[in-house]
Amino acid sequence: MSAPTGVVDEALVWLNDPLTWTEPGGVLELAGEHLYMTVVAVAAAAAVAIPVGAWLGHSGRGAGLVVWLTNASRAMPTLGIILLLAATGLFGNTATVIAAAFFAVPVLLVNTYEGVRGADPDARDAARGMGMSGGRILLQVELPLATTLVSAGLRTTIVQVVATIPLAALVGGGGLGQIIALGMGTQRYGEVLAGGVVVAVLCLAIDGVLAIGQRLATPAPLRVSAR
Numbered sequence: 001m002s003a004p005t006g007v008v009d010e011a012l013v014w015l016n017d018p019l020t021w022t023e024p025g026g027v028l029e030l031a032g033e034h035l036y037m038t039v040v041a042v043a044a045a046a047a048v049a050i051p052v053g054a055w056l057g058h059s060g061r062g063a064g065l066v067v068w069l070t071n072a073s074r075a076m077p078t079l080g081i082i083l084l085l086a087a088t089g090l091f092g093n094t095a096t097v098i099a100a101a102f103f104a105v106p107v108l109l110v111n112t113y114e115g116v117r118g119a120d121p122d123a124r125d126a127a128r129g130m131g132m133s134g135g136r137i138l139l140q141v142e143l144p145l146a147t148t149l150v151s152a153g154l155r156t157t158i159v160q161v162v163a164t165i166p167l168a169a170l171v172g173g174g175g176l177g178q179i180i181a182l183g184m185g186t187q188r189y190g191e192v193l194a195g196g197v198v199v200a201v202l203c204l205a206i207d208g209v210l211a212i213g214q215r216l217a218t219p220a221p222l223r224v225s226a227r
Contacts, residue, residue, distance in 0.1 A: 010190020011197065027179070027198060034175035034202070037093055037168065038161050041100035045157065049108035050150065056109075057116025057146070058138045066113050078103045078164050086171045093175075096168035103164060104157045111153025115146025151217045155210040162203050166195075176202070 014020055021027045056066065081099035085091075090098070119142040127137045143150075166177030179195030182188075 007189045007193055010188065011194040012190075014191050014194045015197070025178075027176070030174065030176050030178055031198075031202065033093075034162070034165050034177075037097050037100070037165050037173075037175055038158065041097045041161050041165075042104055042154070042158055044097070044101040045104035046108055046154070049105045050112050053109040053112030054116050054138060054143060054146075057113040057119075058134065058142055060117065063113075066110055078167060082167055082171055091171045092173040093168055095171050096165060096173045096175075099167075100161045100164050104161055107157045107160070108150075108153045111149045111156075112146065115149030116142045118149075119145040147217055148214075151214040155207065155214050158210060159203050159207045162206055163199065166199055 019026065053066075056063075078099050081102055082095055085095040085098060116138070123141050123145065124137060127141045132140070165175045166180060168175050169177030169181035176195060176199050179198065180192050183191030183193075183195060
């Protein structure tokens with residue numbers, strides 16, 4: 001029992017040291033880098049997945065593609081993609097952002113597709129009856145009705161990417177994974193535990209903020225119906 005207790009004590013000492021947070025290369029600096037990589041990866045994924053998912057949902061095509069992408073993302077772990085990129089000579093933050101974006105695309109694609117495809121048929125028919133074009137129906141009717149699922153997909157994706165970015169440290173990248181990697185390399189397992197706690201708390205905090213944002217982004221009538 002003494003070894004686990006010693007690790008916990010080391011983690012608490014490390015977390016309570018102000019220099020741990022504020023020094024160059026400390027938690028705050030690494031957290032900023034971590035969040036920057038997350039934003040880039042999710043933005044890249046969203047730029048591809050949301051327009052494609054919206055178009056497929058509007059046209060009613062591509063169900064097979066959506067299923068295939070979902071299955072492919074589950075079959076190929078992010079770590080495998082990172083190591084594959086490293087084998088081709090691509091290391092660090094760039095490799096991690098590419099892998100995280102690849103991992104994020106299916107979730108956003110599926111949620112956008114299902115949201116648009118499941119839009120109220122009566123609202124769609126009413127828009128056609130008003131003479132609206134297909135593009136206007138998608139932008140002004142279907143996408144607003146899909147807001148709940150799209151925002152849920154973004155929330156899930158962002159939290160998953162935040163939890164995945166620590167893998168960057170395995171290929172020379174930055175972010176909070178450096179704390180865990182350094183602790184493992186120097187056998188300071190209290191630091192490893194502390195790094196894991198910091199990542200977990202960051203994920204929970206971001207999920208809480210995004211939950212509020214998701215509710216605010218959902219139109220009021222949909223919020224009422226969701227209850």
